[in-house]
Amino acid sequence: MKCLLPLSVSLIALAMAGCGEKSDELPVDGRDFDGVSYSEPTPYTGRVIDGYLRNARVWLDIDGDSQYSPGPLTVVLESGTEVILPEGEPTAMSGANGVFSLDTQALVGDPAEAPDIDPRDYSLHALALPGKTVEQLPDGDRPVDSAYMMSAPPGVRLVTPLTTLARFRNLVSAGSPVSGSATPALAGVNLLSDYIQSGDQRAHAYARAFARFMASQFPVPYNEALAANGADGTERLLSRQAAYLLGLSLVRNASDIVAIVDDAASPGGYADVDVDELALPEVALDLSDPVLLTRQVVSAQSEYGDLPASLSSLMTTAELSFDYEPDGRVRAISAEGCMAPSMTELARLVSVGGRMANLGTQWLPSISLSLQSRVAYESGGVDERLTFDWENQRIYFETTTQCQDGLADTSEFGGPPEVTYSWTRSDGGVAELTATSGSEDRVLQLDHANGTPLFAGHRLLINEEEQVVLSLAGLEECVPVLGVEGSSHVVSAQQDYSYTAIDTPVGFDALTLEFDTRNEYFRLLRYSFADLAMAGLDHVSSEGGFDWVMVYPEEGATHYVEDQPNLIADAYLTGSRTPADCGREFEEVPFGVFGQVSYQYQRLSGYLTKQVK
Numbered sequence: 001m002k003c004l005l006p007l008s009v010s011l012i013a014l015a016m017a018g019c020g021e022k023s024d025e026l027p028v029d030g031r032d033f034d035g036v037s038y039s040e041p042t043p044y045t046g047r048v049i050d051g052y053l054r055n056a057r058v059w060l061d062i063d064g065d066s067q068y069s070p071g072p073l074t075v076v077l078e079s080g081t082e083v084i085l086p087e088g089e090p091t092a093m094s095g096a097n098g099v100f101s102l103d104t105q106a107l108v109g110d111p112a113e114a115p116d117i118d119p120r121d122y123s124l125h126a127l128a129l130p131g132k133t134v135e136q137l138p139d140g141d142r143p144v145d146s147a148y149m150m151s152a153p154p155g156v157r158l159v160t161p162l163t164t165l166a167r168f169r170n171l172v173s174a175g176s177p178v179s180g181s182a183t184p185a186l187a188g189v190n191l192l193s194d195y196i197q198s199g200d201q202r203a204h205a206y207a208r209a210f211a212r213f214m215a216s217q218f219p220v221p222y223n224e225a226l227a228a229n230g231a232d233g234t235e236r237l238l239s240r241q242a243a244y245l246l247g248l249s250l251v252r253n254a255s256d257i258v259a260i261v262d263d264a265a266s267p268g269g270y271a272d273v274d275v276d277e278l279a280l281p282e283v284a285l286d287l288s289d290p291v292l293l294t295r296q297v298v299s300a301q302s303e304y305g306d307l308p309a310s311l312s313s314l315m316t317t318a319e320l321s322f323d324y325e326p327d328g329r330v331r332a333i334s335a336e337g338c339m340a341p342s343m344t345e346l347a348r349l350v351s352v353g354g355r356m357a358n359l360g361t362q363w364l365p366s367i368s369l370s371l372q373s374r375v376a377y378e379s380g381g382v383d384e385r386l387t388f389d390w391e392n393q394r395i396y397f398e399t400t401t402q403c404q405d406g407l408a409d410t411s412e413f414g415g416p417p418e419v420t421y422s423w424t425r426s427d428g429g430v431a432e433l434t435a436t437s438g439s440e441d442r443v444l445q446l447d448h449a450n451g452t453p454l455f456a457g458h459r460l461l462i463n464e465e466e467q468v469v470l471s472l473a474g475l476e477e478c479v480p481v482l483g484v485e486g487s488s489h490v491v492s493a494q495q496d497y498s499y500t501a502i503d504t505p506v507g508f509d510a511l512t513l514e515f516d517t518r519n520e521y522f523r524l525l526r527y528s529f530a531d532l533a534m535a536g537l538d539h540v541s542s543e544g545g546f547d548w549v550m551v552y553p554e555e556g557a558t559h560y561v562e563d564q565p566n567l568i569a570d571a572y573l574t575g576s577r578t579p580a581d582c583g584r585e586f587e588e589v590p591f592g593v594f595g596q597v598s599y600q601y602q603r604l605s606g607y608l609t610k611q612v613k
Contacts, residue, residue, distance in 0.1 A: 045156030056457030057233025066243030300595030505544030
């Protein structure tokens, strides 16, 4: 008989199982080495281990969604042939010593129609059920308190916390094979072994800590659902993205967990580590895997000099990078070049606890027209930064540029921030946002009457003297005129507002916000603001009033996100214009603009994956 081995199997397999010989005994290393052909299927056996786990749900994840999939399940083979599994994915409950046996008879088809489905090509998954799955311990059985899910790389028939780490490390590294321990902190540990059978106390201690960490991240509602009477682990609760984020979190935190276990093991040894007493990382996750703003490219200087100018003549003057915690909260915003922090946008971000995805439309644009921005941008490196300290309710702004008059006192970061923001809440919303810089206090007082999630009225005071008052009227919707219903941008709602300031530009009084509220949209298309300092720059021709014009991806376009349709694609800074009638198709971007901000987004899972080193 010819011995056919999976590509992932090393040559030492030949020393561990005879070619073509069947064996019901698993090697200590849980990979399938026996070379048995599955044309005459035998049960696909293995073990579930934290300690040995009895009554855990096990399944072969053929469709790759990390959930048990019932039948009928259609499997598309590499050849394009479709195979239907009437009973769904092979599944079973583990028994004594964690042993499970999956019936793979349904994976064998008519050879004239399609090749057999080889179970070694798919990952095994196991779900520990709270109060139902039992861990076998030397001093007796103990029910599992909290649910957690484990998996293994394809072809590995042991399912443990360590094989879970190995599998997700492979996924994170784009399929590169596990070499050695998959992370330097685990050097010398075989991630694919039965550490109980081999007596590897170190590996067992790590596995127990990983299991506890995974259980701590499993969503409470799902845990309660699995603990309910009648639940058996076949419930479809976690999405594919949520399961990936849970595994990714294990990869990101594995080294820290190993270090904590190592500290606890000295000098008594790993067998004496009480995992329940370890202070493991507490990491919140946003398992909805939202799309988040990760980058803005700002173009706000014309190669010909003066502004406004044609879009084609604009040069990049700044790039902003947005950094996040695993729960989707903003950690920092860094700028190569200059940013223009907006107090109204900071207040809006504070109102949702820093979770950018909860804003709907993420981060309305702001811009610096200072010529110093491109000077700083071309020098390379981070020039300005906002750092968010959510626990202490502070935001810190640092700058090393000359864009912010009188702020930068050094060409390097470090020391006290140039501006510190703090806030107070009232009735669940942000009442005031205060920006403290030297002897100046800017206080933004929010007026939520007639406000929307995108725009609120406000008063701005500088050292207790009122500078600006913005008041909103009610939002009024209208029916689009005949023939424009299918247009990508339609003004279907307007909201009048008044703006008074110490220095108000001439004619800056009849102001209207314009929205597209069709379908599930709530898109701000245009709003006007005054900035006499920006208008007073030598290369800027303006009476002091500006408009922001927002453009969004069309439905079905590459960058359109179905469950987040209000993400801006581009924003353009234009001269202030008098609004036209409601119900019309929104105008195209004018020829002359003062600047453009282009937005780039990424799924949280993709962003966090890139952070893994």
